[in-house]
Amino acid sequence: MLAMNYRGPYRVRAEQRPMPEILHPEDAIVRVTRTCICGSDLHLYHGMVPDTRVGSTFGHEFTGIVEEVGPLVQKLKVGDQVLVPFNIACGKCNFCKQGLYGNCHESNPMATAVGGIFGYSHTAGGFNGGQAEYVRVPYADFGPTVIPPQMDPDDAVLLTDVVPTGYQAAEMGGIKEGDTVVVFGAGPVGIMAARCAWFFGPSRVIIIDHVDYRLEFARNYAHCEAYNFKEMADPVVFLKKATDWYGADVCIDCVGCEAEGNTLQTFSGRVALMQAGAATALQWAINSVKKGGIVSVVGVYGPPFNLVPFGNILNKGITVRANQSSVKRLLPRLIDHVMAGRLNPKGLITHRVPLEEISDAYRLFSSKLDNCIKTVLIPSAKH
Amino acid sequence: MKAKNEEYKNIPGWGMDADPENEPTYPMKNYTGDDHKRINYERSEQQPQTVEILMSKERPVITRVFGTSAPPSGLSGVIRRYAFQHSEDRYRHWVPLILADRINMFEGLIDDIKQGRLPNIIKERGLAMEWKYNRTNVIKKAVELAATGIILYALFKRKK
Ligand SMILES: NC(=O)c1ccc[n+]([C@@H]2O[C@H](COP(=O)([O-])OP(=O)(O)OC[C@H]3O[C@@H](n4cnc5c(N)ncnc54)[C@H](O)[C@@H]3O)[C@@H](O)[C@H]2O)c1
Numbered sequence: 001m002l003a004m005n006y007r008g009p010y011r012v013r014a015e016q017r018p019m020p021e022i023l024h025p026e027d028a029i030v031r032v033t034r035t036c037i038c039g040s041d042l043h044l045y046h047g048m049v050p051d052t053r054v055g056s057t058f059g060h061e062f063t064g065i066v067e068e069v070g071p072l073v074q075k076l077k078v079g080d081q082v083l084v085p086f087n088i089a090c091g092k093c094n095f096c097k098q099g100l101y102g103n104c105h106e107s108n109p110m111a112t113a114v115g116g117i118f119g120y121s122h123t124a125g126g127f128n129g130g131q132a133e134y135v136r137v138p139y140a141d142f143g144p145t146v147i148p149p150q151m152d153p154d155d156a157v158l159l160t161d162v163v164p165t166g167y168q169a170a171e172m173g174g175i176k177e178g179d180t181v182v183v184f185g186a187g188p189v190g191i192m193a194a195r196c197a198w199f200f201g202p203s204r205v206i207i208i209d210h211v212d213y214r215l216e217f218a219r220n221y222a223h224c225e226a227y228n229f230k231e232m233a234d235p236v237v238f239l240k241k242a243t244d245w246y247g248a249d250v251c252i253d254c255v256g257c258e259a260e261g262n263t264l265q266t267f268s269g270r271v272a273l274m275q276a277g278a279a280t281a282l283q284w285a286i287n288s289v290k291k292g293g294i295v296s297v298v299g300v301y302g303p304p305f306n307l308v309p310f311g312n313i314l315n316k317g318i319t320v321r322a323n324q325s326s327v328k329r330l331l332p333r334l335i336d337h338v339m340a341g342r343l344n345p346k347g348l349i350t351h352r353v354p355l356e357e358i359s360d361a362y363r364l365f366s367s368k369l370d371n372c373i374k375t376v377l378i379p380s381a382k383h
Numbered sequence: 384m385k386a387k388n389e390e391y392k393n394i395p396g397w398g399m400d401a402d403p404e405n406e407p408t409y410p411m412k413n414y415t416g417d418d419h420k421r422i423n424y425e426r427s428e429q430q431p432q433t434v435e436i437l438m439s440k441e442r443p444v445i446t447r448v449f450g451t452s453a454p455p456s457g458l459s460g461v462i463r464r465y466a467f468q469h470s471e472d473r474y475r476h477w478v479p480l481i482l483a484d485r486i487n488m489f490e491g492l493i494d495d496i497k498q499g500r501l502p503n504i505i506k507e508r509g510l511a512m513e514w515k516y517n518r519t520n521v522i523k524k525a526v527e528l529a530a531t532g533i534i535l536y537a538l539f540k541r542k543k
């Protein structure tokens with residue numbers, strides 16, 4: 001089968017690789033119909049995530065058709081069209097039982113700090129991912145969700161990660177009616193967070209980035225205010241001023257460890273690797289939220305640690321809420337929003353690329369070329 | 384581990400001010416109290432271990448499922464095995480893993496060549512996209528590089 005092959009930082013290719021096999025009685029093999037490249041994949045692509053081994057296949061956002069199921073799979077049937085949450089979850093451990101499907105205790109032996117994720121390095125379990133014609137899906141009775149027949153397949157693939165992540169970012173903000181919400185990062189996740197924030201009743205949503213085409217896109221798609229931090233002398237002062245010198249009620253970090261905008265953070269985190277990436281957006285979030293405010297973090301930071309102004313969290317009495325999105329928990333609500341036409345996930349898609357051209361697709365997204373927001377890869381496996 | 388003081392419920396005021404509504408993880412977490420059962424929960428069958436799996440020091444046993452891609456091998460594998468002797472808390476777990484990743488890249492090149500293929504690095508890096516959509520920047524960088532080269536060369540010659 002054709003699959004992505006990681007060869008080292010900034011080097012990926014598509015090539016023929018062995019078919020995945022059923023390795024556990026609750027596994028399924030899924031033939032991938034659509035798969036996306038995520039901002040999280042860029043952290044791998046840039047060599048930022050420890051234990052990203054050469055020869056791995058990335059990809060945690062995919063839909064497909066069930067080709068084969070293991071002997072203990074009862075609910076899922078061959079031929080089912082499914083969307084597969086990016087987290088691998090057993091559904092039985094205490095974390096899963098409490099809805100923390102991004103923190104399953106039975107899917108990643110390599111680290112306790114993160115649950116299993118498809119195609120996301122050995123730090124997240126060493127699973128091959130969905131940027132391939134076929135993929136092994138563990139705990140097939142739990143994660144995969146049958147796509148409602150009337151749903152557009154492009155909407156379905158975005159429900160595997162971007163939509164629930166953006167939604168959870170807003171949910172964790174504990175937004176109250178009338179609040180001012182600031183979202184850092186106008187990538188697919190930030191744009192979706194800004195859009196979903198409105199479900200919770202704020203009066204203002206502001207998005208911050210430094211890429212003009214993305215700000216323009218966000219303004220239209222998410223009905224929000226959008227500002228370029230490169231045009232601000234000091235983003236924190238800008239946001240204080242924009243909130244009557246009070247601070248935002250809720251700040252949301254949708255940037256993660258590859259932030260720009262602060263020389264010390266960039267140098268220590270992205271050049272010298274003395275911390276796990278640059279925590280610039282998180283720093284701005286902490287410093288521009290009001291006293292007693294909430295900082296919600298979905299931007300990804302890796303181990304072991306980052307430089308953040310913890311004293312300010314303490315002295316301002318800030319509540320920080322963060323997690324990998326619990327996709328399965330949110331799906332019923334989000335499928336409802338999509339089917340009712342309140343959310344238009346596929347509106348984020350700007351590029352459709354055959355799997356064969358994956359090297360170009362990564363570069364396009366990584367360098368933010370050709371006004372790229374979200375890329376869908378289409379594998380051509382006919383069978 | 385059992386609580387040291389089995390009689391803790393007799394401590395004056397024990398539990399008096401507990402407020403079940405004070406649950407800062409709501410609604411992300413549906414608190415059930417099962418956390419106190421620790422890792423005693425129902426499990427699936429065990430996936431048989433067919434390749435070498437490096438396991439976190441912070442777990443007693445392997446998880447019921449796991450990925451089997453790219454098992455540790457070569458020099459990078461030796462370094463990864465060393466890294467996994469230390470917990471996730473330690474620098475000496477993560478830093479060696481990053482080092483192993485960099486070495487692994489060269490091992491990958493050697494593997495490719497051994498299999499009789501010279502990887503097309505320009506294509507793998509998707510550089511055609513930069514040329515297509517970001518040409519002025521590519522040219523600027525090339526000019527900068529050439530200029531630096533010429534200046535260095537001139538300085539070097541003068542020293543002689
Ligand atoms: N928690 C989760 O479950 C989860 C799921 C998916 C993605 N993520 C993470 O969310 C983040 C965003 O993902 P994405 O797909 O939108 O990626 P992306 O790379 O497309 O978007 C990041 C955006 O942040 C902007 N940016 C850089 N520095 C900034 C700063 N200092 N302030 C404001 N904006 C800044 C960039 O210009 C870019 O537009 C990534 O870290 C990704 O790993 C988390």
Ligand SMILES: [Zn+2]
Nearest residue numbers: 038040061161
């Ligand atoms: Zn993702």
Ligand SMILES: [Zn+2]
Nearest residue numbers: 090093096104
């Ligand atoms: Zn679980």
